[in-house]
Amino acid sequence: MSRPPLAKEKILDAYVSMLCDDGERAATMEATAAKAGVSKGGLLYHFASKELLAQGTIEHLLTAHEEDLELMGSAPEGPASYFVRTSTSVGGDLDRYFLAVLRLAQGGHEPSVKALEYIHEGWLGMIQHEVTDKYAAEAIMLIGEGLYYQTSMPGTWSTGTFGKDLNHLLKQVERLKNGN
Amino acid sequence: MSRPPLAKEKILDAYVSMLCDDGERAATMEATAAKAGVSKGGLLYHFASKELLAQGTIEHLLTAHEEDLELMGSAPEGPASYFVRTSTSVGGDLDRYFLAVLRLAQGGHEPSVKALEYIHEGWLGMIQHEVTDKYAAEAIMLIGEGLYYQTSMPGTWSTGTFGKDLNHLLKQVERLKNGN
DNA sequence: GTCTATATCCTGATAGAC
DNA sequence: GTCTATCAGGATATAGAC
Numbered sequence: 001m002s003r004p005p006l007a008k009e010k011i012l013d014a015y016v017s018m019l020c021d022d023g024e025r026a027a028t029m030e031a032t033a034a035k036a037g038v039s040k041g042g043l044l045y046h047f048a049s050k051e052l053l054a055q056g057t058i059e060h061l062l063t064a065h066e067e068d069l070e071l072m073g074s075a076p077e078g079p080a081s082y083f084v085r086t087s088t089s090v091g092g093d094l095d096r097y098f099l100a101v102l103r104l105a106q107g108g109h110e111p112s113v114k115a116l117e118y119i120h121e122g123w124l125g126m127i128q129h130e131v132t133d134k135y136a137a138e139a140i141m142l143i144g145e146g147l148y149y150q151t152s153m154p155g156t157w158s159t160g161t162f163g164k165d166l167n168h169l170l171k172q173v174e175r176l177k178n179g180n
Numbered sequence: 181m182s183r184p185p186l187a188k189e190k191i192l193d194a195y196v197s198m199l200c201d202d203g204e205r206a207a208t209m210e211a212t213a214a215k216a217g218v219s220k221g222g223l224l225y226h227f228a229s230k231e232l233l234a235q236g237t238i239e240h241l242l243t244a245h246e247e248d249l250e251l252m253g254s255a256p257e258g259p260a261s262y263f264v265r266t267s268t269s270v271g272g273d274l275d276r277y278f279l280a281v282l283r284l285a286q287g288g289h290e291p292s293v294k295a296l297e298y299i300h301e302g303w304l305g306m307i308q309h310e311v312t313d314k315y316a317a318e319a320i321m322l323i324g325e326g327l328y329y330q331t332s333m334p335g336t337w338s339t340g341t342f343g344k345d346l347n348h349l350l351k352q353v354e355r356l357k358n359g360n
Numbered sequence: 361g362t363c364t365a366t367a368t369c370c371t372g373a374t375a376g377a378c
Numbered sequence: 379g380t381c382t383a384t385c386a387g388g389a390t391a392t393a394g395a396c
Binding site for chain 1: 388389391
């Protein structure tokens with residue numbers, strides 16, 4: 001646990017990168033091995049099957065999510081705004097692993113679907129704690145998920161539309177929060 | 181155009197069904213042919229490649245979308261509410277083809293991504309015509325897209341969460357519309 | 361721990377009979 | 379228009395050398 005083999009981390013990182021950048025179809029074991037700088041056999045020593053590769057990714061995501069939930073709970077702006085704001089971010093550890101698992105889930109990988117449902121429940125619970133109006137909380141969740149939906153789109157879509165406008169969007173979230 | 185071969189429609193219908201129900205990976209040409217009750221060779225007479233199969237699906241979607249835009253424009257409740265309300269529906273022609281093309285897009289199929297972007301623009305334009313506040317319109321679009329995101333999830337997720345609660349969600353949309 | 365070589369399977373596509 | 383072979387390519391996974 002304290003000193004995992006370097007190669008193993010490098011392989012998982014390459015796999016996640018390929019999932020995010022090139023889609024699930026491109027993230028084959030051969031391509032992952034090549035990107036990580038090892039051979040197919042070398043990869044299979046650390047991850048004996050493709051399923052174990054996916055499993056390792058999910059575990060990383062759940063760890064990152066646990067840390068994020070604490071940040072979300074203690075965010076000065078409140079959990080709801082924190083959630084929507086971070087829904088547009090790309091590059092962080094959580095975002096990388098989330099997108100990777102999202103790709104797996106969209107490809108029909110059941111364990112990934114379950115993991116995303118679990119994370120979804122964690123977010124919703126924290127937002128509902130802040131926003132007492134149940135339906136306002138759900139609307140805010142949907143806005144964040146709409147942003148994730150765009151992020152998950154291949155190609156140019158993920159980058160566009162928002163960015164500098166995020167502050168204006170957060171004002172809409174404020175309006176939903178303050179039930180008026 | 182007026183009398184397309186029955187088998188061709190049956191094949192495309194089987195393909196769309198498999199995309200929606202079992203994901204892009206399961207929608208192979210062999211499985212599609214089997215579901216449509218023809219052989220692989222029979223399928224390839226009507227669709228000479230898998231790409232043409234996807235293309236036919238996109239064309240059907242664009243046709244259904246065109247019809248839907250007219251309904252959206254003349255909806256008594258207004259385009260925004262119409263958009264959010266129909267974002268949860270499953271079973272209609274538009275929803276079936278939309279989900280099918282969404283699956284293709286999520287699999288990295290570029291023409292499908294372009295088609296969804298085009299449809300997205302059509303919806304956004306109509307909502308912005310009703311909701312003058314640009315950012316409120318974008319927030320409403322995101323709610324609808326969040327609903328699509330959930331619909332696109334394989335497994336049980338697509339059915340849950342909303343349904344009877346849709347009316348409450350529409351009240352949140354009303355609040356965003358009436359910029360107060 | 362890492363590599364090469366190979367086995368097995370599946371998918372999209374072709375050729376040609378009926 | 380529809381079928382039965384059949385092929386070429388790619389993917390996961392195994393076996394065994396170093």
